Amino acid sequence: MLAPDSRTHVSAFVELQNVTHTYGRGDKEVRALDSTDLRIEKGDFIALVGPSGCGKSTILKLVTGLINASSGFVFVAGREVTAEPVRIGMAFQNPTLLPWLTLRDNVMLPLKIVAPFRQDYRAKRRNEFRDRVDALLAQVGLAGFADKHPWQLSGGMLQRASLCRALVHEPQLLMLDEPFGALDQFTREELWGIMQDLWMTRRPTVLLVTHDLKEAAYLANRICVMQARPGRIIEESVVHFPRPRTIALSYDPEFVILTQRLRELIMRPGKEIAP
């Protein structure tokens, strides 16, 4: 596929141009995403919020190259996504750690697979990687747990390790699919702080999918509100609060106004459909 204007303007790090995606065929066809445009600058932190089935995760998968767009173009670092050489890290609601490996080996997994680390991993630089993984685990408060297996740890700790695994190979693009969704409120707020810290020190480009409006407002630079059936982005709002942000900020009137407005945007289309 060739996009006529892809090289004629300075493109953003991630760019979706008029992207549509449908699942299934014939009668069972479901349009998950409808003519969507989205630009994400390098090092930015974007949150996608919206009701279930609005295509949030679809955008994530399109940008990652796990699925291909039915029509339209997805560019990452100025190239079509399937050919793109960009390093990507992913974390999901479920920590999906490998139960037979220790935490350290779990976090080290991307280094075993992704170029250029892959070659070094074989060439006896493992000790160096070990130190790097241990430092990363320490940064998220898991110092001393590197030799534990996943079944010995709580959900919050597993999710921290999952974030480490998503970041260890220094991805340019970090994909987070409701990574804090299954955690209790206190753990979740603690992890927001850790996530912000990781982002500020490493500056990957982040795309966060979430149901939690407070989470989006706390973490993101820009929030894209989505609508379901067909899925599309109905509004983008820029979040101006200075960093580092704290939990105290979430009780700030401006913060509350922002989350309430997002909530209304998401709830409104639903009311129109209901009789």
Place this chain on the structure above:
Amino acid sequence: MNPQLRRRFASAALIVGFFVAWELLCLLFDVKDIVLPRPSQIVVTLAQRMPAIWPHAIQTLYTTLVGFALGIIAGVFLGALIGSSKVAYDVAYPLLVGFSSIPKVAVVPIFVLWFGAGTIPAVLTAMILCVFPIVVNVATGLGTTEPELEDVMRALKASKLDILSNVGLPRTMPYFFASLKVAVTQAFVGTVIAETVASNRGIGNLMMIASSSFDVPLVFAGLLVLAVLGVALYVIFSFIENRVTGWAHRKDEFAMG
């Protein structure tokens, strides 16, 4: 006494009690040893005839292990093939069920027809019997890999081989080893069946000859050897299973944090 120790003690007591009861009932009702020999007679026969029994036991064990080894190779290969994709799994499953529901004794005459009586049909019967549990378990282990885990790997641009060696195979290990202890006893059954039908060596053959000459204590001695071998193989493979795939059985351990 802790519960586990008590349970083991009870198991041992039951086994000993079974043989004692057998012995006593035979004495009490004066059962002839041509019908049902007493355990003590069987043990004596076993000890006396050991030089004659020994080569047959080795033969049976050898046949079982060769058949088992071939079964592992074929089973892992077929299981990996079938488990590698959802389509392959769905397509191949009916055929697999069809084959596995054939009573395996029925294939022994075919093997004899092809290869003549002897060790080869026994090895093949052992293999056929043990291959299905392995295929089904390996295919299931590979086929049930969490899609999110594969997404993580695919986002890292991992090749099919990377995914298989880092996720698929380790994840399949508990299924594989669980199938091995079933498979090894199945291979053993296959060997003995083939030996009884068409062979001139092995414990199965020994028992056939002994029963045709009404040497009932020797028949039971053969049975005892089979029981010991079968239990030993099972114990060995379940020990290996526990050592290799301990992570899969520790889910109930404490969680902290």
